[in-house]
Amino acid sequence: MFRPRPAGQAGPAITILSYAVTALVALACSLPLFYIVSTSLKEQQLLFTYPPNWIPSHLYWGNYSSLLFTTPFLRWVLNTLVVAASVTLIKVLIDSMAGYAFAKMKFPFRNALFVIVIMTMMIPFSAILIPLYFTIFNLNLLNTYWALILPPLANPIGIFLMRGFIEGLPSDLENAARLDGVSEFGIYLRIILPLVRPGLVVLAVLTFLTQYNSFVWPLVAVNDQSMQLITTGLATQRSVWQVNYGIFSAGAVMALVPIVAFFLLLQKQFVAASLAGALKQ
């Protein structure tokens, strides 16, 4: 007789009101993004017309072609993908290894070491920016992919997450395999990794997003035009393009398309990853 409705037991009036309000909020959140899609397909002089027309009468692709032919934008996309994919792959591998060791193995100083790793989570990146620059400078790696890939690997959040995921796995399978003489690495590879796959996806999405978003360190670590990422490339183009918002919008749209597509594919993991990532930020 008492059928629980989703939380607050909303009546029809409240439900209708809720739909109206959320629709409005959704509109406010997404409107700027649709506006730049429209702008990216307009000729520059159309931006000066008043009142502005939302849907351009004909689609103008000139902004996209000038973005692609006057800047190394495709190179920036390639750099971003190379860096983000490398960091993601390496992180997933080494963090699941460390997570496994912390979750399932017994060794001296395990807890002390884990506490130290957790403590390093508190080090804000902006505080070590200057010495990190010198580290990369001394290693003679400025302006290389290494400069972009190596420092982000030093992020303990993944160890913390993977330990949590692996700790929850039952130990029976591992123990059975161990009795059968499977090596620790074999157990990790053939038992732990397949079982913890949802966790690996969350970590991969989180790492990829963080890399795709990263700006301050790439800004510091590389200054060649051809070594920029999408974010730093577009940002440094600001003074060149001035108020040529058509090209800007084209760049922003191109930067957003892959991440939105990725999001629509993996919506659940995205939200899980960003909630997990909140721990670090």
Next chain:
Amino acid sequence: MSKAEHRRLRRRYGLARTAIAFAFLVPNLIFLTVFLLMPLVQVFIEMFQTGGLIEPIRFVGFRNWERLFHDPVVVQTLGNTLHFAVIIIPTMLILGLLIALVLQNVTRGSATIRALIYLPVLAPTVIAGLIWLFLLDPDLGAFNLFLRLIGAKQQIWLGSTALALPSVAAMEIWRSVGFWALYCLAALLGMPRELYQAAHLDGANAMQRFRVVTLPLMRRGFLFAIVLATMFVLQSLDYVYVMTDGGPANTTATFVWYIYHALFFFYRTGFGATMAVLLLLIILALSLIQMRLLRKRTGG
């Protein structure tokens, strides 16, 4: 097997196990040491030095700290950062909670609506900043076109010392409110339904249920969110860098913006390192609060 032999085998087995465990940990430990711990130690050494980039390194004791406290820009950028925090954090969390409260009543089409609300979160901060740079343009931007439409006075937004900081803050609120909405929604959906039913049967109306059930249950999650958001806002540089680069007249310059400038514009590494230590101390204090909250959450 003799007792001694047994002990020897056991020790060897223990050693082997330790070696294997460390083999699993070593890649991570190397990266953490070289790119996190060593720079951290370095920042404390540089705090007592000047030079290093174009001048030779000199030991100056606590001179950098003295300079820090006498530098008006340090005070100004700390003030701006605080100003950002005071505008952004309450607005973003309260809006996030309100959106979550209505979102929980939405069932049909909720995936689409959530996706639309979440879209700005997907935009890299810098890209979001560039988008708003356009929206806030005095001649071509959507905000002024709208003001013109309703016949109000147009503004120069990022060019004005009074409006630049709130405008940048508005961008950041737009970018992150979707995230906090889903954070609050997750918390709301995770609440025990029986409490609501009990309150309902006791005759509590929606407002009372919110005040007596929802708010107390969300308190810890909310405190946690405040600490997280504060740590995040304290470190803001990227959107400021693309939108105003600290201007006009340093009114939007954040503390981390000044650290960045100390190194790459003024070549004052020691001074920058000293500011970094100050930032570290502030964040550390916040982290301790966060740890306490986390421990309570898992313990309780």
